[in-house]
């Protein structure tokens with residue numbers, strides 16, 4: 001194992017930790033995803049624990065993003081994509097026909113690889129969701145939600161004097177924290193992050209990683225990452241995917257020090273991927 005990885009694990013030790021008895025927030029049972037005729041995800045079974053940071057790792061094309069998108073039905077937006085099996089949030093089938101997908105995506109928010117602020121002011125980027133969902137009835141309440149969300153995303157001090165300026169004018173790292181603040185503003189229960197730092201420099205990455213650790217006190221976080229040091233630094237548990245299969249999931253320390261499956265070992269030791 002690489003020394004950096006060992007250092008990351010040591011640094012994370014003690015700072016993270018969700019008891020195995022923690023409540024189950026989401027479950028997937030025999031989740032399969034088809035793009036046209038092709039089955040890209042082969043029957044994934046997984047429990048996601050409340051307030052954990054769960055990392056998805058694995059070689060390119062193994063289905064990490066595909067599975068992540070199952071968790072808030074983002075695959076619905078892809079033509080020809082079909083999901084089977086059962087995925088539940090607090091015991092409720094999220095693919096039930098009667099379920100309101102807009103509400104689901106407020107409960108299970110998403111942060112994308114590339115920061116994607118709306119072409120609106122910093123204030124309006126954050127205020128949009130709470131307005132849509134009726135979470136603030138007065139301007140003062142909305143101001144409070146905007147401020148609280150920006151504080152939570154560690155961005156308030158940097159933007160409080162220019163809330164009326166475009167979100168797109170911020171640096172890449174600030175834009176990503178703005179997107180995290182936007183996700184947080186609607187009080188989600190779960191936040192999905194698809195390689196949230198891959199477009200960021202090391203300093204901006206460190207800030208977002210710190211933020212993930214802080215946010216885990218209040219939210220359940222699932223993060224796709226190509227960076228094993230990052231998985232080691234921020235996550236409680238890690239799931240390893242390979243060729244559309246979930247190979248194993250375990251405490252992050254176990255995955256990186258004593259994986260059960262040879263494919264996981266080969267991947268973390270850099271023999272493939």
Ligand SMILES: Nc1ncnc2c1ncn2[C@@H]1O[C@H](COP(=O)(O)OP(=O)(O)OP(=O)(O)O)[C@@H](O)[C@H]1O
Pocket residue numbers: 035040058059060061062063064065066067078
């Ligand atoms: N929109 C799509 N249409 C058709 N096939 C797709 C689509 N998105 C993903 N796939 C296929 O599904 C499989 C899993 O892809 P996915 O993007 O989920 O993998 P990944 O592990 O997230 O990869 P990466 O690490 O490169 O982002 C791949 O074979 C990919 O080509």
